[in-house]
Amino acid sequence: MNKRIGRKMVYLLSLMFFLLVSGCTHMMPVPEKDLTCDFIERQPYDATLKLVLPTAYCDYVWIKDNGLGDTFKMPLGKNLCFNAESMFKKAFTKVITTHDNSTIVTNDADMAVEAKLISFDFAFGMTVFHEAKQVINVEWTMTDPGGNIIWVDTIQGVGTASTGGIISYKNDAKKNAYKLTTDLYKKTYEAIIESREIQNYVLQLRK
Numbered sequence: 001m002n003k004r005i006g007r008k009m010v011y012l013l014s015l016m017f018f019l020l021v022s023g024c025t026h027m028m029p030v031p032e033k034d035l036t037c038d039f040i041e042r043q044p045y046d047a048t049l050k051l052v053l054p055t056a057y058c059d060y061v062w063i064k065d066n067g068l069g070d071t072f073k074m075p076l077g078k079n080l081c082f083n084a085e086s087m088f089k090k091a092f093t094k095v096i097t098t099h100d101n102s103t104i105v106t107n108d109a110d111m112a113v114e115a116k117l118i119s120f121d122f123a124f125g126m127t128v129f130h131e132a133k134q135v136i137n138v139e140w141t142m143t144d145p146g147g148n149i150i151w152v153d154t155i156q157g158v159g160t161a162s163t164g165g166i167i168s169y170k171n172d173a174k175k176n177a178y179k180l181t182t183d184l185y186k187k188t189y190e191a192i193i194e195s196r197e198i199q200n201y202v203l204q205l206r207k
Contacts, residue, residue, distance in 0.1 A: 048093070048108065113141065137156050157185070159177060
């Protein structure tokens with residue numbers, strides 16, 4: 001009997017949450033700070049990198065209609081771009097950032113890398129007591145001055161946190177975005193530093 005009452009209370013609370021937030025546009029906050037400061041840094045590549053962060057990547061806003069008349073928005077792009085620049089500055093001795101959507105390597109750079117957002121998904125838990133999950137996939141393509149591909153990889157970042165209730169759901173979404181961005185760029189950093197293709201290319205530059 002107690003278990004049955006408990007389950008009813010869970011679903012009642014969840015229903016109250018969705019009914020109270022429905023019919024509105026909800027802007028979900030994202031962390032506005034350097035999330036790469038806790039990385040275990042290794043020796044950066046002695047090379048100048050042109051970092052291409054397209055406008056579509058930096059201005060990305062996740063938008064979802066839950067079917068009950070309310071819309072959720074998360075302006076994730078600004079945070080993605082800020083932390084991308086911070087991360088690449090840990091991996092290369094010099095980074096030149098541009099948003100011109102061109103991977104053409106100029107005389108002041110040894111190579112270029114471009115970000116492309118493949119997908120982002122934010123799934124709320126079934127109830128306020130279940131976890132919400134954010135998943136992002138970003139493709140990175142690195143090229144030499146001739147436009148030849150040095151390295152390409154798609155990195156997935158994952159963040160999980162409580163779905164939250166009426167008061168806490170925005171703060172919980174922010175915690176989730178923190179974990180997502182940190183996971184994405186930690187994996188990206190490790191993939192770049194450990195890449196044989198990039199290592200060999202930089203060695204050839206110094207010969």
